[in-house]
Structure formats: structure tokens, C-alpha cells
Amino acid sequence: MKTLLITGGAGFIGSNFIRYLLDNSDYSVINYDLLTYSGNLDNLSNIQGDKRYTFVNGDICDRNKLNNIFHSNKIDGIINFAAESHVDRSILDSQPFVHSNINGVVTLMDVARQFGIARFLQISTDEVYGSAAEDQTFTEDSNLIPNSPYSASKAAADLMVRSYVQTHHFPGIITRSSNNFGPYQYPEKFIPLIINNALEGKKIPIYGDGSNIRDWIFVEDNCRGIFEVFEKGKIGDIYNIAANNERTNLEIVHLILKLMNKSTDLIEFVKDRPAHDKRYSINAEKVKSEIGWFVERNFEESLEFTIHWYMENKKWLESITKKTKFTDYYKTQYGLA
Ligand code: NAD
Numbered sequence: 001m002k003t004l005l006i007t008g009g010a011g012f013i014g015s016n017f018i019r020y021l022l023d024n025s026d027y028s029v030i031n032y033d034l035l036t037y038s039g040n041l042d043n044l045s046n047i048q049g050d051k052r053y054t055f056v057n058g059d060i061c062d063r064n065k066l067n068n069i070f071h072s073n074k075i076d077g078i079i080n081f082a083a084e085s086h087v088d089r090s091i092l093d094s095q096p097f098v099h100s101n102i103n104g105v106v107t108l109m110d111v112a113r114q115f116g117i118a119r120f121l122q123i124s125t126d127e128v129y130g131s132a133a134e135d136q137t138f139t140e141d142s143n144l145i146p147n148s149p150y151s152a153s154k155a156a157a158d159l160m161v162r163s164y165v166q167t168h169h170f171p172g173i174i175t176r177s178s179n180n181f182g183p184y185q186y187p188e189k190f191i192p193l194i195i196n197n198a199l200e201g202k203k204i205p206i207y208g209d210g211s212n213i214r215d216w217i218f219v220e221d222n223c224r225g226i227f228e229v230f231e232k233g234k235i236g237d238i239y240n241i242a243a244n245n246e247r248t249n250l251e252i253v254h255l256i257l258k259l260m261n262k263s264t265d266l267i268e269f270v271k272d273r274p275a276h277d278k279r280y281s282i283n284a285e286k287v288k289s290e291i292g293w294f295v296e297r298n299f300e301e302s303l304e305f306t307i308h309w310y311m312e313n314k315k316w317l318e319s320i321t322k323k324t325k326f327t328d329y330y331k332t333q334y335g336l337a
């Protein structure tokens, strides 16, 4: 049986990916995660006890701990989800982003090289291309023009992966996906924040005038894309993954409030995020033509499914919001609680 090391598997996309992998492949999984504020073992409670699943608590910057895992297990591949992932937090303090998103990736690649790993997939983001003009859509060859400390740290990691491929024939591959939504997303991110605040009757902060555009993909579609790229992708290549489903933030908030039957009075326009990217837009033709990946899930249906999931998992939401301070940014920036 083959074993994959999944780093950052206790977070939003990583936990959805591990479930996808156990359901759709024969792989065994070692989930290595530091359990930062956004990492939560409750995200995987329904697979605890699965014989193909093991959890190890640790930092991807901890070379000794990683060495121990490789000494005690035959690892057939690595997929790295571990990262600091929230733009607003990177504006308040960029140090953890340099630690996990840059140093962590380099440490992981060094250990992977030492043990002769066959495949290493780095999970990156469309944000590395920066903001797209109205008539612009980025391909894998577009320039990297990141605008936030978060996206700059992800771009730096992508360039380190590229350099290892060129210099050391390292078996690196990169996926860059657009904005994900779905179950188990930490409620500081836009869609779960809207749902959570609406459920609690709290104001929903909209940065600037709400005209910024994001391209939304249901997390399950991205997980399938990641798995297919891991299996069939060409070493050294980059694959954009997107559903071509661009919406303004205002459209999203109105749609969710309508689906939840809540008043639009909850919307509160607040000061804009510094260097707020106007639009993300990536071309996903390569992953379709070369890998055969296509979007399967309808946006409105997946959004409705996601809203219901949060409504049915209030305990999960409560435990997460009690455990951590996801409102720090609003308190600091806007005096909102
Ligand atoms: P998340 O914040 O929900 O999860 C991140 C996970 O990484 C957590 O479990 C955390 O404990 C773990 N982690 C952080 N630092 C670590 C370290 N030093 N060592 C070990 N574990 C560590 O993030 P997410 O939304 O699931 O994002 C996962 C990946 O996908 C990230 O690399 C992110 O940049 C990328 N991405 C996210 C989106 C999105 O819309 N959420 C879109 C494109 C790309």
C-alpha cells in the first residue's frame, strides 16, 4: 500500500482532501500538521480510527521531526497544504507567513530530497499573479505580481519549488487554485464569515464598495483536481485550477442572505483592505486539456449545501470561534467585534 504525507491536513482544504483521498484511492495518509489556530482535528473526526489514517503533530520547519517520519515510514509522495492562509492576518503580522509559507516549504523539500521522494505537490494560489485588469486572465506563464505579504510568501515558495526542480531535478509540481468554499472553512474567510455572522445576527463587514471580484470553486472540485494533478501532472509544471465563476463580493453576500432568508440590513460597508486585489481571474484550460479535470459541482447548489452544512454544524462553529480570536482583524482595523 502506498503512503502519502499530507502536510496541513487539519485545515480547510487539507481535511477535505484527506477525506476525498480515503474515499477515492487506496493510499494511506500521514497527516502532519502544527495545529495552528486554523488547524482543527475536529475537521477529521469522522475518519478517526480509519486504519489508513495517522496524525502527527508538528511544524513543517522542524527538520528532525520530519526526518523521524521518513525514517519510520516509506513515503511515496508529499502534498503540502500547510500554510498561513489569511490575507488580513498577513497585513497585521507577516512573520508567521515567512516562517510557514517560505521556510516551511524549503525545509520540506530538503527532507524530501534527502529521502528521494518521487512526487511533491505544492498547493499554491491564484493570488500569486496579483490583480487582473477587466480584460485580463492569467495563465500559468503569467508574471507573478503579488500584492499582500500572504501572496508574496506563496509566490516565493513557488519560485523555490521551481529553483529546486531546475537545480536538483526535484520532482515538484504546483497547483494554483482560485477561492475555495465549502464545509470546515475557518470562519474568518469571506463565505463562512457571512454565514456565521448572519446566523448570529451580526453585521457583515464588506471591504470598500464590495465590487472586488473573486472566482469561487467548491472545495471538492479543487480536491479532485489536486488528486488528478498529483497522479498525472508533469514534474516541473504548474496547473491553474478554477471554475470560471467570477462574482463580486456584493453579489456573494446578497445571494447568501437571500438563501438564508436574512435581511440585507446586516451588510456594513467598512474601510477597504490595504492593497485589496480588485479581481482574480485564471485560465484553467491546461488542467482540462492535459489532465482531463472539469468542474462537476454547480455553484448555487454547492453554496446552498455549504450554508446547510454550517447551520447543521453549529457546535463545530462554536468550538472554533471559542478556541480562537478570528475577529482580531476587525477589532484592530474597524473597532468591530
Ligand atoms: P487553513 O488555514 O484552513 O489550513 C492551513 C493548515 O496548515 C492548518 O491546519 C494549520 O494548522 C497548518 N499549518 C500552518 N502552518 C503550519 C506549519 N508550519 N507546519 C505544519 N502545519 C501548519 O488553509 P486552507 O484554506 O485550507 O489552505 C490550504 C492551502 O491552500 C494553503 O497553502 C493556501 O495557501 C492554499 N489555498 C487556499 C485557498 C482558499 O481559498 N482557502 C485558495 C488557493 C490556495
Ligand code: TDX
Pocket: 085, 086, 087, 088, 124, 125, 126, 127, 178, 179, 180, 188, 189, 190, 191, 193, 204, 205, 206, 207, 212, 213, 214, 249, 273
Ligand atoms: O470580512 C470580509 N469582508 C470582505 O469584504 C472578508 C473576510 C473578506 N472580504 C472580501 C475580501 C476579498 O475581496 O472578500 C473577498 C474574499 O476574502 P477572503 O475570504 O479573505 O479571501 P481572499 O483574500 O480572496 O484570499 C483567499 O483566496 C485565495 C484565501 O484566503 C487564500 O488562502 C487563497 O490563497
